[in-house]
Amino acid sequence: MDFSEQLAQHQKFFATNVTRDLTWRKHQLQQIKRLVIENEALFLDALFTDLGKPAQEAWITEVSYVSGDVDHVCKRLNRWAKKRSVTTPIVAQPGRSYIQPEPQGTVLIIGAWNYPMQLILAPLVAVIAAGNCAIVKPSELAPATSTLLANLIPKYLDNSAVSVVEGAVEATTALLSLAFDHIMYTGNGQVGRIVMTAAAKHLTPVTLELGGKSPVYVDESADLTITAQRIAWGKWMNAGQTCIAPDYIITSKKMIAPLVVALKKQITNMFGKNPKESKSYGRIINTRHAERISRYLTDLDIEVGGEFDIDDRYIAPTIVLNPPIDSALMTDEIFGAILPIIAIEDFDTVKAFVKARDKPLSAYIFSKNKEQCQTWVNEISAGSQCINDVIMFNAVPELPFGGVGASGMGQYSGQAGFDNFSHLKSVLVRPFIKDLPVRFAPYSKIKFKFLRWIR
Numbered sequence: 001m002d003f004s005e006q007l008a009q010h011q012k013f014f015a016t017n018v019t020r021d022l023t024w025r026k027h028q029l030q031q032i033k034r035l036v037i038e039n040e041a042l043f044l045d046a047l048f049t050d051l052g053k054p055a056q057e058a059w060i061t062e063v064s065y066v067s068g069d070v071d072h073v074c075k076r077l078n079r080w081a082k083k084r085s086v087t088t089p090i091v092a093q094p095g096r097s098y099i100q101p102e103p104q105g106t107v108l109i110i111g112a113w114n115y116p117m118q119l120i121l122a123p124l125v126a127v128i129a130a131g132n133c134a135i136v137k138p139s140e141l142a143p144a145t146s147t148l149l150a151n152l153i154p155k156y157l158d159n160s161a162v163s164v165v166e167g168a169v170e171a172t173t174a175l176l177s178l179a180f181d182h183i184m185y186t187g188n189g190q191v192g193r194i195v196m197t198a199a200a201k202h203l204t205p206v207t208l209e210l211g212g213k214s215p216v217y218v219d220e221s222a223d224l225t226i227t228a229q230r231i232a233w234g235k236w237m238n239a240g241q242t243c244i245a246p247d248y249i250i251t252s253k254k255m256i257a258p259l260v261v262a263l264k265k266q267i268t269n270m271f272g273k274n275p276k277e278s279k280s281y282g283r284i285i286n287t288r289h290a291e292r293i294s295r296y297l298t299d300l301d302i303e304v305g306g307e308f309d310i311d312d313r314y315i316a317p318t319i320v321l322n323p324p325i326d327s328a329l330m331t332d333e334i335f336g337a338i339l340p341i342i343a344i345e346d347f348d349t350v351k352a353f354v355k356a357r358d359k360p361l362s363a364y365i366f367s368k369n370k371e372q373c374q375t376w377v378n379e380i381s382a383g384s385q386c387i388n389d390v391i392m393f394n395a396v397p398e399l400p401f402g403g404v405g406a407s408g409m410g411q412y413s414g415q416a417g418f419d420n421f422s423h424l425k426s427v428l429v430r431p432f433i434k435d436l437p438v439r440f441a442p443y444s445k446i447k448f449k450f451l452r453w454i455r
Helices: 004-014 022-038 040-051 055-081 118-129 143-156 169-176 189-200 224-240 253-271 287-295 347-355 370-379 414-420 445-454
Strands: 084-086 096-103 106-110 133-137 162-164 182-186 206-209 215-218 248-251 301-304 318-321 338-343 362-366 384-387 422-429
Touching: 004 106, 004 133, 022 040, 022 055, 022 118, 022 143, 040 055, 040 143, 055 118, 055 224, 055 414, 106 118, 106 169, 118 133, 118 182, 118 414, 133 169, 143 162, 169 189, 182 189, 189 206, 215 347, 224 253, 224 338, 224 362, 248 253, 248 347, 253 301, 253 318, 253 338, 347 370, 362 370, 370 384, 414 422
Parallel strands: 106 133, 106 182, 133 162, 182 206, 215 248, 215 362, 248 338, 318 338, 362 384
Antiparallel strands: 084 096, 096 422, 301 318
C-alpha cells in the first residue's frame, strides 16, 4: 500500500502557490460548508448508522459545528493572514519587523470515530484556511461516515489540494511512513505515541488530540439541579463517547446521595425510564467497545443503570460509587456511559488527587465560591476548563482546543487553528543606510560600553 504518488501530486500543486491565494482558500471553505449543508440528511443517516446518534445531537455536534466554523473563519481570514507588525528595537533601527503567516505544505489529518464527520472536516477547515493541501484519513470504525466523506470530498473540493484515503491500520501505517509537512491525529494516547514516533523520522510537526480522564469537582455550594442537568447532558451525549466528557465526579460524602438523586432525575428527564428505547440516546461504536465498557461494571457499587446489551451496542447511563482508585475504571479513559463518583472531603485533597494523574483534556468545577473556582483554574492543568458547566467551551470558536501533557499537544479552532497549521515567519526589513560602527569588528572597550548602554 503506497500513497507516495498521491502525496507528490499535492506537493506539486502546493508548489504552484495557488493555495496562498485567499480567494482560493475562501472558495474551498465555502465548498466545505456546501458539502455539509447539501448532504445534511446523508450525514445524519450515516452518523445514526455508525453511532446511533439522534438527529438533533448529530446536527449540533457535527453538521452545524462545521458549517459554523466555516462562517467564523471566512469572516476573519483576511485579518489572520495579514502581516503582524512587531516592535523593532533600537539595535535593528532603522528597520521594520513583522510576522508573516505562510502555509506549511501538505497536512495529514487522521480522524476519530466518535465524531467521525466533525473530526475530519473541522481540522480541514483550519488546514485550508492556512493555505495547505491535505490528505484526510477518516476512521474505519465509522464506515458509513467514512464512505460518505470519501464520496463527497472529491465532488466539492479541489482534488489537486485535498484527497481521501480509506482503510484501517495498514493504510494509516503507510501514510505515516511519508514525509508530510504536518500531521494531525485525534484518538488515544497509545496510537498518538505511534504517530509521534513516525513523525519524528521526518522531523514532522504533530498536533495530537488524545483525551484523558476529565474530572468534575462539585462542592457543597453548587446548585444541584443545574449541575446535574449539565453533567448528565455532557456525560451521556453520544453515549459517553466524547473526549471532553466528564469522566468522573469528585464531591464530599454528604453530597453524594443528593447528587445521585439529581442525576438520576435528569437521566429520566432526558432519556425516559428505559433509555434503551429512547430516540435521544445513542449507541457504542461497535460490540468490541461495548464489551470493553461492560467489563468495567464487574464488582462495583452501581447506583443507577448498569444494564447493557452487547449485540445492540447499548450501555445504559450508569453511575457507580467509590470504585477502587487502582481499578481500570479509574485508570483508563472510560469513553463510555459509566460515571464514577468519588468521595473526597476537602478541596486541597481534591486538587492533589487530580494533580497526581495525567493532565486531562478538560477539567470542570461546579461551585458558587469564586475564589475556589479561580484556584481550580490556576492550579489544575488541563487542555480546557469550564466553571459551572461542561463541554461548552467548545462552542466558543475563539477558544483554542487542544490538550496538554498526556492529553495532547497543539491546538485548533479559530485563529489558533490557523496559526497551528501556518508557519509564522519572522521578517526584518532594513534600508540601505550606513550602520553605526559599533556593530562591526574590530571590537573595543568603547564599542562594548556603548552597546551595553543602548541595550
